[in-house]
Amino acid sequence: MKSKLFIFIFFITLFANAQNKEIDSLKNVLNQSKNDIDMANVYNLISDNYKTSNPKLMLDYANKALQLSKKINHKEAEGTSYLNIGNANIILGNYSKALENFSQAQNIFENQNKTIEARKGLAKAYGSIGIIFSEQSNYANALKFYLKSVKIYEDLKDDAKSAKLYNNIGIVYKSQGEDFKALEYFVKAQKIQEKLNDANIGITLTNIANCYLNQKSFDKAFDYYSQAKSSLDNYPNQRALGEWYNNFGLFFKATNNTSKAIENWNQAIKTFQSIDDKFGIADTYIYLSQLYFDKGNYQEALQFANKSLNLSKEINVLEQIVLSEKLLSDIYSKIGNANLALEHYKLYSKANDSLINETNIRKSVQEEMTYEFEKREVIQKEELEKRELLLQEQSKRNKMQLFFAVLSALLLSGIGFLIYNRTQLKKTLTLQKELAEYEQKALHLQMNPHFVFNCLGSISSFIVQNGTDTAVKYLAKFSKLMRLTLEYSKESLIPIDKEIESLQNYLELEQLRFNQKFDFTISKSSDIEDDTALPPLLLQPFVENAIIHGLIPKKEKGLISIKFSLENESLICTIEDNGIGFNKSKEIKESLVSVHKSMALDITKKRLEMMEVSTSQKAHVEIEENKNNQGEILGTKVVLNLPLQYIK
Numbered sequence: 001m002k003s004k005l006f007i008f009i010f011f012i013t014l015f016a017n018a019q020n021k022e023i024d025s026l027k028n029v030l031n032q033s034k035n036d037i038d039m040a041n042v043y044n045l046i047s048d049n050y051k052t053s054n055p056k057l058m059l060d061y062a063n064k065a066l067q068l069s070k071k072i073n074h075k076e077a078e079g080t081s082y083l084n085i086g087n088a089n090i091i092l093g094n095y096s097k098a099l100e101n102f103s104q105a106q107n108i109f110e111n112q113n114k115t116i117e118a119r120k121g122l123a124k125a126y127g128s129i130g131i132i133f134s135e136q137s138n139y140a141n142a143l144k145f146y147l148k149s150v151k152i153y154e155d156l157k158d159d160a161k162s163a164k165l166y167n168n169i170g171i172v173y174k175s176q177g178e179d180f181k182a183l184e185y186f187v188k189a190q191k192i193q194e195k196l197n198d199a200n201i202g203i204t205l206t207n208i209a210n211c212y213l214n215q216k217s218f219d220k221a222f223d224y225y226s227q228a229k230s231s232l233d234n235y236p237n238q239r240a241l242g243e244w245y246n247n248f249g250l251f252f253k254a255t256n257n258t259s260k261a262i263e264n265w266n267q268a269i270k271t272f273q274s275i276d277d278k279f280g281i282a283d284t285y286i287y288l289s290q291l292y293f294d295k296g297n298y299q300e301a302l303q304f305a306n307k308s309l310n311l312s313k314e315i316n317v318l319e320q321i322v323l324s325e326k327l328l329s330d331i332y333s334k335i336g337n338a339n340l341a342l343e344h345y346k347l348y349s350k351a352n353d354s355l356i357n358e359t360n361i362r363k364s365v366q367e368e369m370t371y372e373f374e375k376r377e378v379i380q381k382e383e384l385e386k387r388e389l390l391l392q393e394q395s396k397r398n399k400m401q402l403f404f405a406v407l408s409a410l411l412l413s414g415i416g417f418l419i420y421n422r423t424q425l426k427k428t429l430t431l432q433k434e435l436a437e438y439e440q441k442a443l444h445l446q447m448n449p450h451f452v453f454n455c456l457g458s459i460s461s462f463i464v465q466n467g468t469d470t471a472v473k474y475l476a477k478f479s480k481l482m483r484l485t486l487e488y489s490k491e492s493l494i495p496i497d498k499e500i501e502s503l504q505n506y507l508e509l510e511q512l513r514f515n516q517k518f519d520f521t522i523s524k525s526s527d528i529e530d531d532t533a534l535p536p537l538l539l540q541p542f543v544e545n546a547i548i549h550g551l552i553p554k555k556e557k558g559l560i561s562i563k564f565s566l567e568n569e570s571l572i573c574t575i576e577d578n579g580i581g582f583n584k585s586k587e588i589k590e591s592l593v594s595v596h597k598s599m600a601l602d603i604t605k606k607r608l609e610m611m612e613v614s615t616s617q618k619a620h621v622e623i624e625e626n627k628n629n630q631g632e633i634l635g636t637k638v639v640l641n642l643p644l645q646y647i648k
Helices: 020-032 036-052 055-071 075-091 095-110 116-135 139-155 159-175 179-196 201-214 218-234 238-254 258-274 278-295 298-315 318-334 338-466 468-487 496-513 540-551 582-591 600-615
Strands: 518-524 532-534 558-567 570-577 620-627 633-643
Touching: 020 036, 036 055, 036 075, 055 075, 075 095, 075 116, 095 116, 116 139, 116 159, 139 159, 159 179, 159 201, 179 201, 201 218, 201 238, 218 238, 238 258, 238 278, 258 278, 278 298, 278 318, 298 318, 318 338, 468 496, 496 518, 496 532, 496 540, 496 558, 532 570, 540 558, 540 570, 540 582, 540 600, 540 633, 582 620, 582 633, 600 620, 600 633
Parallel strands: 518 558
Antiparallel strands: 558 570, 570 633, 620 633
C-alpha cells in the first residue's frame, strides 16, 4: 500500500468537538426569534453545529431552514440550506444526493447579487463539488471546481480557506502523478498555515513529506515528517497522528531501517486503538505483515496477515480483505503449505472479483452521477444564457424606445447648440489670443519708459563727465535708438535683424558712456530666416544687467557676446559676459545702503509667460555662472529659449 495523502473536507469536520452548549444557545435564540429571516438563519447554524455529532439531525434542521427560506424567498439562506443538506449526505455516504444538493446551492448563489456572503456560499458550493469528484477519482472535474473555489477565496483574501483548497488541489495533482505541481500547491498551503498558526498544518506537512518520499528525496522527506510531528504534538489529532506513524514507517522501510519502521507502526496501532479506528489498524497490520514477509520472517508475517484479515472482515473493507488474503496465500506458499496457499488464493480471487465488481458498479454509478450533474449544469447554463439574452433584449427595447422618443428633440437642440457653441468657442479663442497679445504689448509699453529713464540717466551722467561735444554724439545715437524703439513700440513682434540693430545701438551708447570699458559681439546663425521674429526689447534688460552689474565692477576690460541660434524648433538667445559673476554681483547689490529695485527682469519674465499663453509653447530663461576647471568665476551666461515665430 502507498503512503496516504490527506484531503481537507473543510466544510465537514472529521473529528467531533463538544458543541452541546453552543447548540443549546442557538435553540434558545431560535425560540426568541420573531421573524422568519432570523429563524431560517438560526436553523442553518444549528444544522452546521450538528455536523460533528449527528448527521441526521443536521439534515433535519437543514430541511427546516430550506422550507422556511423558500417560503420567504430568502435566497442566501436557501443556498446555505442546500450546502448543509449536501454535507449531511456526504457524512451519510449518499454522494449522488450530495452532488445534487451542492449543484442546487451553486445555481442559487450564481444568480445572486455579488455580495460577500453570496460569493462565500458559491465558493463553498464549488469546493464541495470538487471534494465529491475527488473522492470519485474524477480528477479533471475536481480540479475544475477547486480552482473556481480558490479563486473566490483569493479575491476575498480568506487565507485559511485558500490554504485548505491548495492542499486539496495538490492531492488532485499527486493522484495524477504530477508530483512537482502537487508540491507547488502543498507548499503554498504550508506558508499560509504557518502564518495563521493553523492547527491543520501537520496534515499539509505530512502530504509534502509523502511527495518527497515518493520521489526518493529522503533527506527532504525526513525533514518534513519531523516538522509534521512537531505540529501534531502541538495540535493533537489522533487520526492524523496514526496516519503519520504509518507513513513514517514507510519512510524507514524505504531507507532499509527495519527496526524504526516496526517501531513507528506499533505506535500507529496504539494511536488508532485510542480512537477505535479499525480501518487504520488493519492498514498497519498489512504494512507489518508485508515487511516481515519481505525479510523472510514468515511466522510474524502470518500473525499480522491473520490479524489484518479478521479486522478487514469485521469492518467489511474489501480492499483490505483482498490484500490480506493475497499475503496469506504468498506466506503459506513460502513455508510449503500448498493446501492453505491454494485455499487463501481462492479466497483472494473471490474477494478480488467482488472488489472489481463493486468498483465497476461504483464507477457506473459515478459515471451516471457525473453525467446527470454535467447535464444539469448544461441545462442551468442554457437557462442562465436565455435569461441573460431576455434581459439584454428587454434592455435594448427600452433603450431604443427612449432613444426614438427624444431623438427629434435632441437632434434639433443638438444642431442649435453645436452652432451656438462653435460660434462662442471661436469668439472665446479669438478673445484669448487678442488678450494675450494686448498683455504682451502692455508689458512692452512698461518696458519702454524703463529703458528711456535708464538712457536719460546715462545722458545726464555723460554730459557731466564728458562735456557737451561728446554728449551731442551720444544724443545722436540715442535718438536713432529711440526712433527704432518708437517704430516698433506698437508691434508685438519685430524682425530679428531689427532687434539686433537695436542692441547694436544700445551697446554703442553704453560703450560711449563707460569710455570703452567693454567690447561686444553679436552673431546670428545662418539657419535663422529673415522673417524670424521676437518681441521688441526682450534682450535689452539682460544686456543692461551684464554691463552694469557684471562688467563695470570689473577692473579689466570686459566682453559681451550675444548669439542667436536654432535648436529643436526654438529660437535660442545667448548673452555671455566675462564679468564678476551673478552671485558676486548680487552680494554687492545687497551690501548697498539703498538698493534699487529693478523692474526689468520681472517684466521680462511676465512677457515670457504671455508668450507661452499665446503660442502654447515653452518660453523660459536660464541664468548660470561660467566657471573654469578650478571653480573660478569666468562670468555670467543668460540663455533665453523662445518659441520660433515669424512676421506675418
